[in-house]
Structure formats: C-alpha cells, structure tokens
Amino acid sequence: MPDKRYETTPRRTLALKSPAGCDGEVAVDIEKETGNCNTQLKRQWEDDVRQTGEGETGQKNRWTTVSDMPVKILYDPGDIENMEYARDIGYPGQYPFLRGNQATGYRGRLWTIRMFSGFGTAGDTNRRWKKLLKEGETGLSAAFDYPTLMGYDTDSPMARGECGKCGVAIDTLDDYLELVAGIPLDRITTSMTINPPATVLWAMYCAAAELTGIPLTEIGGTIQNDMLKEFIAQKTLMCPPEPSVKLISDTIEFGTRYVPRWNTVSISGYHIREAGATAVQELAFTLRDGIEYVDDVIARKGLNVDAFAPRLSFFFNSHIDFFEEVAKMRAARRMWASIMKNRFKARDPRSMWMRFHTQTAGCSLTAQQPYNNVVRTACEAMAAVLGGTQSLHTNSLDEVWCLPSDHAVEIALRTQQIIADETGVAGTIDPLAGSYYVEALTNDIEEQAWEYIRIIDEMGGMRAAIEAGYPQREIAEASYRFQRQMERGDKTMVGVNKYVTSEKIDIPVLDIDEQVEDVQLGRLKAVKRRRNDRDVRTALNNLKSACITGDNVMPLCIEAVKSRATVQEICDVYREVYGEYHDQGIY
Amino acid sequence: MGTLRIMIAKPGLDGHDRGARVLARFLRDSGFEVIYTGCHQTPEQIVRAALQEDVDIVGLSCLSGAHRYLFPRVVELLREQGADDIVVIGGGIIPEGDFAFLSDAGIRAVFTPGTPLEDIAAWIRTHVARDGRETAWTE
Numbered sequence: 001m002p003d004k005r006y007e008t009t010p011r012r013t014l015a016l017k018s019p020a021g022c023d024g025e026v027a028v029d030i031e032k033e034t035g036n037c038n039t040q041l042k043r044q045w046e047d048d049v050r051q052t053g054e055g056e057t058g059q060k061n062r063w064t065t066v067s068d069m070p071v072k073i074l075y076d077p078g079d080i081e082n083m084e085y086a087r088d089i090g091y092p093g094q095y096p097f098l099r100g101n102q103a104t105g106y107r108g109r110l111w112t113i114r115m116f117s118g119f120g121t122a123g124d125t126n127r128r129w130k131k132l133l134k135e136g137e138t139g140l141s142a143a144f145d146y147p148t149l150m151g152y153d154t155d156s157p158m159a160r161g162e163c164g165k166c167g168v169a170i171d172t173l174d175d176y177l178e179l180v181a182g183i184p185l186d187r188i189t190t191s192m193t194i195n196p197p198a199t200v201l202w203a204m205y206c207a208a209a210e211l212t213g214i215p216l217t218e219i220g221g222t223i224q225n226d227m228l229k230e231f232i233a234q235k236t237l238m239c240p241p242e243p244s245v246k247l248i249s250d251t252i253e254f255g256t257r258y259v260p261r262w263n264t265v266s267i268s269g270y271h272i273r274e275a276g277a278t279a280v281q282e283l284a285f286t287l288r289d290g291i292e293y294v295d296d297v298i299a300r301k302g303l304n305v306d307a308f309a310p311r312l313s314f315f316f317n318s319h320i321d322f323f324e325e326v327a328k329m330r331a332a333r334r335m336w337a338s339i340m341k342n343r344f345k346a347r348d349p350r351s352m353w354m355r356f357h358t359q360t361a362g363c364s365l366t367a368q369q370p371y372n373n374v375v376r377t378a379c380e381a382m383a384a385v386l387g388g389t390q391s392l393h394t395n396s397l398d399e400v401w402c403l404p405s406d407h408a409v410e411i412a413l414r415t416q417q418i419i420a421d422e423t424g425v426a427g428t429i430d431p432l433a434g435s436y437y438v439e440a441l442t443n444d445i446e447e448q449a450w451e452y453i454r455i456i457d458e459m460g461g462m463r464a465a466i467e468a469g470y471p472q473r474e475i476a477e478a479s480y481r482f483q484r485q486m487e488r489g490d491k492t493m494v495g496v497n498k499y500v501t502s503e504k505i506d507i508p509v510l511d512i513d514e515q516v517e518d519v520q521l522g523r524l525k526a527v528k529r530r531r532n533d534r535d536v537r538t539a540l541n542n543l544k545s546a547c548i549t550g551d552n553v554m555p556l557c558i559e560a561v562k563s564r565a566t567v568q569e570i571c572d573v574y575r576e577v578y579g580e581y582h583d584q585g586i587y
Numbered sequence: 588m589g590t591l592r593i594m595i596a597k598p599g600l601d602g603h604d605r606g607a608r609v610l611a612r613f614l615r616d617s618g619f620e621v622i623y624t625g626c627h628q629t630p631e632q633i634v635r636a637a638l639q640e641d642v643d644i645v646g647l648s649c650l651s652g653a654h655r656y657l658f659p660r661v662v663e664l665l666r667e668q669g670a671d672d673i674v675v676i677g678g679g680i681i682p683e684g685d686f687a688f689l690s691d692a693g694i695r696a697v698f699t700p701g702t703p704l705e706d707i708a709a710w711i712r713t714h715v716a717r718d719g720r721e722t723a724w725t726e
Contacts, residue, residue, distance in 0.1 A: 146600035146651050149600070161599065161654075161655065162600050162651055165653060166601075235604060237626075366700070366701065367699060367700040367701050368701055401680065402652075476608055479609055480609050483609045483704065487703050496701045583602075583604075583625035583626040584625060587604075587607075587609075
C-alpha cells in the first residue's frame with residue numbers, strides 16, 4: 001500500500017543486496033532519508049567514528065577546503081536527497097548544462113591546450129610560440145609586458161625597466177606583424193590577455209589578418225577585455241569604470257557584426273582568486289561581472305541577448321583544493337545557464353553555455369623546493385579537466401621566480417598531454433557527477449555565490465559595488481585571513497611551513513636581457529621615422545571624435561593601428577576623453 | 588622609541604598587490620603606522636609622499652622584474668632630498684643574484700616569497716629607530 005505522503009511524488013526504489021543486519025533484498029525508498037537499513041548502518045558507522053576518534057592525519061585542524069568551506073568526514077545519499085537528476089543534474093548538452101555544454105564532451109572535442117606565453121621582443125615570442133605549437137599546444141595565448149598592458153610605449157618614463165619582462169613588448173602594428181609572422185591566423189585561435197588597451201591589440205590582430213588576406217569572418221580567438229576585474233583584482237588600469245565598460249560593449253558589438261568567431265570578453269575569476277579571494281567569491285564576482293556586461297550591451301547597443309551571449313567566455317582559476325575546484329566549475333555552468341535563461345530570457349541554448357578557459361593557480365606555487373610545483377600543477381590541471389574546462393594553461397615549475405624556461409614549459413605542456421592521453425579521465429563525461437560529496441559541494445558553492453550576487457544587485461550592480469570598495473575589501477579580508485592561517489600552520493604549504501629543508505635547490509631561470517629595452521626602443525624609433533605623421537594624426541583625431549560622440553571605436557582603432565599609431569598614442573586619446581583612474585589602495 | 592611609520596609602496600607598473608596589502612595590514616595590526624600607496628607609483632611620487640608623511644621606512648614591492656631600476660631610483664631621489672635616514676627595504680620577485688646589487692644601491696633588506704610577516708616586522712623593530720637612525724645590526 002503506497003504511503004500517502006508520497007502520493008504526488010513518483011516513488012523511486014533502490015534494491016539493495018543483503019547488508020549486515022538485514023535479511024535478503026531490501027527495497028529502499030530513497031525519497032525518505034535512507035530507509036531503515038541504511039539508518040542502522042549509518043548509526044554503526046557513527047559509533048565507530050566516535051570510538052576511533054578523528055586523528056591529525058593530513059592538515060592540522062583542517063577539515064575545510066582551502067577556501068574554508070567545511071568538509072564532512074563522509075557524504076552519503078542523505079546529502080543530496082532533495083536533488084532530482086533531470087532538474088538539477090541532467091545530461092550534457094541540456095539545460096542546466098551542469099554536466100557540460102556538448103553532448104559528446106571531450107570525446108567530441110578535447111580541451112584546447114593553450115599555454116600563456118610571451119617575453120622580450122616580438123621575435124623572441126614568435127619563436128617560443130612556434131616551439132609550443134610544434135610540441136603540441138593547440139591554441140595560442142599572448143602575454144604582453146607591463147607597458148603594453150598599461151597602454152604605455154617602451155619610451156615612456158612609466159615604462160623604464162619593465163620592457164619585455166612579464167610578456168612581449170608591443171608598441172606598434174609592426175611589432176604585432178612580427179609576433180604572428182608565419183602563423184596561420186585562419187587555422188589557429190589566439191587568446192590575448194589584455195584589458196585597458198584591448199581595442200588596440202585586437203585592432204592589430206584584425207589588421208594583421210587583413211594584411212595576410214584573411215577576412216575577419218575567419219579569424220578566431222579571445223581578448224580578455226574584462227575591466228571590472230581589473231578594478232577588483234588585476235589592477236591593469238587606465239580609465240574609470242563607466243567608459244571602460246563602454247569600450248567593452250563596443251568590442252562586443254563589433255565582434256557580433258564583423259568577427260563572429262571571436263570571443264570579445266573573457267570574464268575572469270582567475271585574477272580575483274590570485275588576489276586572495278575564496279572559491280565562492282571568485283565564482284560570484286565573475287558571474288556578477290558577466291551580468292554587468294550583458295546589461296550594458298543590451299541597454300547601450302540594443303542588441304538581443306542571443307545575438308551576442310554565445311560569444312561571451314569565461315576564465316577560472318584551478319587552485320589546489322581538488323574537489324572544491326571541480327564543484328566550483330560545475331556550479332559556474334549551472335548558474336550561468338540559469339542567469340541567461342531566467343534573468344536575461346535567452347532562448348538560444350548557446351547563450352546559456354558557460355565556456356571557460358582555466359589556468360592552474362599561480363598563487364599555490366612555492367619558491368621553496370620548486371620541483372614540487374610540477375605536482376601541484378598536475379593536480380590542479382586534473383581538477384580543471386574533471387571540471388570540464390574548454391581550454392587549459394598549466395603553470396611551469398619556475399614561475400614563482402621568472403617566466404618559464406624552455407624545459408619547464410615543456411613539462412607543463414606534457415602534464416596536459418599525459419592527463420589527456422594516459423589517465424583516461426577525459427574518456428567519460430563529468431565522471432564525478434553523482435558523487436555525494438561533489439554534488440553537495442557544488443550545491444553549497446552555488447548557494448553561497450547567489451548570496452553574493454544578491455548583495456551586489458542590492459548595491460546597484462558591480463560598478464556601484466566597486467566604487468564602494470566592496471569586492472576589494474572582501475578580497476583583502478580573505479587574503480589576510482589565509483596568510484594568518486598559513487603562518488599559524490592551520491593551512492599547509494609543503495616546503496614553506498611544513499617539510500622545510502635548508503637545502504637550496506637551484507633551478508635554471510629565464511633571464512630577460514636588459515638589452516631588450518634598447519632593442520625595442522630602436523624599433524619604435526624606426527617605426528616613427530618611417531610612418532606618415534599626417535596619417536597618424538588624422539587617424540587619432542577620428543578616433544577621438546568617435547570617443548566623444550559615443551560611436552563604436554573599433555573601426556577607427558583599426559585605422560589608427562594601420563597608420564602605425566602606437567599603443568600609447570591611441571590610449572592617450574582614451575585617457576584624454578575619458579579620464580584616468582588610479583588604484584584606490586584598499587587593503 | 589615612538590611608533591614607527593612605514594610606507595608600503597608599489598613602484599612601476601606592476602599590479603600584483605596581494606603581498607603589499609597583506610603586509611600593510613599586518614604591520615598596522617602590529618602597532619606600526621602604515622601608509623599604503625596603492626599601485627603604479629613613480630619613484631618621484633613615492634619620495635614626495637614619504638617626505639610628506641614623515642616616514643621612517645619605505646617598503647617597496649615589485650613583482651614585474653623592474654626592481655633593478657626602480658628600487659635604486661627611490662634611494663637616489665631620497666638622498667637628493669637629504670632623506671638618507673629613511674630606511675628603504677624591498678620585496679617581491681627578486682632573484683638572489685640581485686641582492687648584492689640592491690644592497691650596494693642602498694636597499695637595506697630584501698624579503699622574498701615565503702617570508703613570514705612577523706619576520707619582516709621583527710627586522711624593522713630590530714634595525715630601525717624612530718629618530719631615523721638605524722640601530723646596530725644584530726647579526
């Protein structure tokens with residue numbers, strides 16, 4: 001006789017083979033907690049735990065994730081009893097896309113091996129890129145030096161000492177042409193980590209393609225172009241939030257119309273996490289940044305959400321706490337799908353897809369005993385794969401000290417290839433689905449992330465929250481808390497506060513020749529001599545007019561780079577029209 | 588001995604501020620008076636602020652590799668202003684091979700990744716007095 005309490009709910013039963021204390025097969029109604037038999041077994045286990053007592057294996061007092069989410073000693077069906085597979089988990093390629101965007105997962109298409117790379121001059125980086133492609137990476141990722149990132153030329157007083165150290169030095173289109181020389185831009189996609197000057201570097205890429213006879217409809221890639229997280233975390237700054245968002249909407253509109261294979265934003269959590277945020281903060285602030293951009297494009301450009309949302313992309317960190325990262329990435333997919341469908345009323349399933357690149361956590365690496373970093377990167381890369389990333393960069397063991405040496409970057413590359421070809425984890429879709437722990441953690445992270453989004457909504461949005469210093473203060477608190485935990489030994493970093501050796505391990509480090517700055521200065525001078533100054537002035541004036549009238553700057557930006565206007569000359573136009581923004585120094 | 592005043596500054600274009608932020612907070616909680624400049628300060632701006640704020644110590648943080656130019660430049664400008672008594676220390680991504688160069692240029696100590704915050708505070712208390720003179724080294 002069916003129990004009346006369950007009349008409106010389909011009954012699902014599970015047949016268990018005879019466990020100790022029960023006779024024969026038992027039909028367990030899993031709508032109830034776990035049924036009599038499991039309850040008995042659970043009580044027995046709880047007694048065993050009490051008798052044995054929890055020891056100090058692993059980390060002292062650490063029964064939390066690295067982000068301080070509590071971790072129970074055991075998870076069981078009771079932890080996910082309110083979940084319904086169809087509604088909450090589902091199949092890949094179907095809303096809410098928890099298990100992935102594509103029906104075929106990695107079997108249909110492996111993640112892109114995309115190693116972030118750049119140093120010295122354009123020629124130096126072109127050589128490293130070709131080596132990485134030859135060694136098996138499947139997508140390019142450009143790292144620019146600090147002057148380029150900040151919209152200064154190599155000859156600016158602000159740039160002194162910085163040229164080519166953290167990435168490749170790009171001042172003009174001539175540098176860019178050398179950067180991509182011999183690389184088939186219609187057959188390989190390129191991601192560029194560039195924010196305030198994103199319009200300029202993208203314009204250079206577009207110009208380079210056109211000059212090699214490739215139409216804009218055939219180039220694919222990504223520009224990071226996510227200013228909100230700059231104010232929050234990465235701090236490559238130029239103009240205030242409002243005009244920064246306007247420039248981003250310009251790129252989204254231009255891409256939608258003319259460069260359909262391009263991801264015009266990579267809405268990023270990586271840097272938010274590196275600055276010291278928790279996993280929940282990383283997820284929540286990233287998604288809320290995305291919401292801010294979508295709102296702006298719709299309001300400012302009048303585009304339908306489905307026209308541009310499929311080309312929004314994301315970028316997450318893969319930190320050292322394995323299951324927390326997997327859960328975070330799964331939660332990201334389910335949350336973005338819901339935001340697109342329910343908040344923005346998207347109709348096209350492709351608008352609901354969360355497509356993301358991942359980088360293993362730089363901040364988890366240690367200067368001490370650097371070879372341990374190979375292990376950390378491998379674990380983090382594995383988590384990213386089990387989290388379903390579309391694209392992956394693995395850090396090199398020496399990156400606490402310098403940009404990767406040839407040998408170190410090779411190991412990082414092989415790490416991905418070993419995971420892909422030897423471990424088997426890519427052979428089945430979302431293999432951790434159904435894990436009591438992982439599903440429970442996914443739910444918890446999601447719930448906490450919604451709360452942050454609600455708070456920021458109530459503040460009036462992300463720009464308002466940034467002005468109030470809210471995400472910056474959250475990060476400052478979280479990073480300070482972590483540091484204190486580390487120094488008390490409540491969190492472990494092997495080689496730093498546990499298993500410390502006095503033995504110095506010397507590793508070869510990549511040294512950027514101080515001469516690079518002189519070489520680049522020479523190149524810049526030569527371009528300025530060769531170019532037609534009147535063309536440059538005209539182009540910059542046209543760009544300035546567009547900035548003032550609010551027109552889309554991209555076409556004028558492309559003309560400007562073709563005239564060989566420099567990165568700084570173009571950015572100075574933005575500074576002049578939109579004003580400059582300085583770091584608030586919140587700590 | 589009065590409360591020591593320390594300016595934590597980020598010279599150059601480097602935006603990696605986590606270490607500087609966390610150190611600034613720790614020193615404040617430990618009883619120092621702290622001024623944090625935020626990112627993207629020129630050496631000129633740092634020196635001007637250091638003099639205005641009458642600090643005893645300037646701590647420079649740089650992770651971009653530009654320290655070989657920026658750190659000595661700050662010391663040079665302080666000396667030009669007759670502020671030799673301000674103790675300048677540095678931190679960030681600084682290869683060991685550069686320690687001697689920086690020391691010769693007047694950087695009194697360099698703190699690299701993994702240094703406990705308390706060690707930095709202890710060094711300052713041991714080596715700097717409020718009247719601006721360095722105390723005896725206790726090596």
